[in-house]
Amino acid sequence: MISSDIIRGYTDTMILYLLLNEPSYGYEISRKIKELTDEKYIMKETTLYSAFKRMEANGYIESFSGEETYGKPRTYYKITEAGKSYYREKCEEWELTKEVIEKFIVKENNHEYY
Amino acid sequence: MISSDIIRGYTDTMILYLLLNEPSYGYEISRKIKELTDEKYIMKETTLYSAFKRMEANGYIESFSGEETYGKPRTYYKITEAGKSYYREKCEEWELTKEVIEKFIVKENNHEYY
């Protein structure tokens, strides 16, 4: 199980990735994250919905209400151009972050050497 | 430049890595991190020293005062067995975290496909 604090700063990226090709809504995104990660990461509802608010305020996503509903009426979100651009930045940043952190990580089978 | 919020949760790991083979102190660790990452990450003093406090409280490191000094007297830190064990856990966690996040990352040259 992953302590979600590590993921801090990448929840937005995860959501944006799932919005790249088509609009979606909270519950679906939540399910997709769970599936894609084989349940290794399950995003909390409050985390998800506060990410929506934050990202809409930042202009990365736009909401609209969908008609076809199962349960309560849904709010759909679509990614904006600013959102795509932000997503790309985060992907670049990730490569850098990974590079930095891995300087301080010893791979599993090498722990014996100290 | 890396926004340090991403690194959140791994500053302790970085410090522990540098303490694996020998005790060290604030300024030296700070320099080593800067060097190792080619200045891609520079740990802030406040971040570093509050990490020391936190980790000592958690029993991951132990402090002792060193004699040979240039400038003000130093506090040295050495890693404990609990610290080594925690470090190993963080390394494992990192592999998992990386795996999870990378499901949502598009590599640089593939951004054209959406």
Added chain:
DNA sequence: AGACATACTACATCAGACGTAGTAACGACA
């Protein structure tokens, strides 16, 4: 009727990273 899935909102808390600021000892240099 009650469980369960869907679809949220409100409010409070916590912790880690950071900003700002100040203290202090020593050497080097002018």
Added chain:
DNA sequence: TGTCGTTACTACGTCTGATGTAGTATGTCT
């Protein structure tokens, strides 16, 4: 002698993202 640069910290406050707890509401399934 003064002050600059390096070393070596401490104190305090702030910000933000993630989380906990709780509640509301609609529909389907049994």
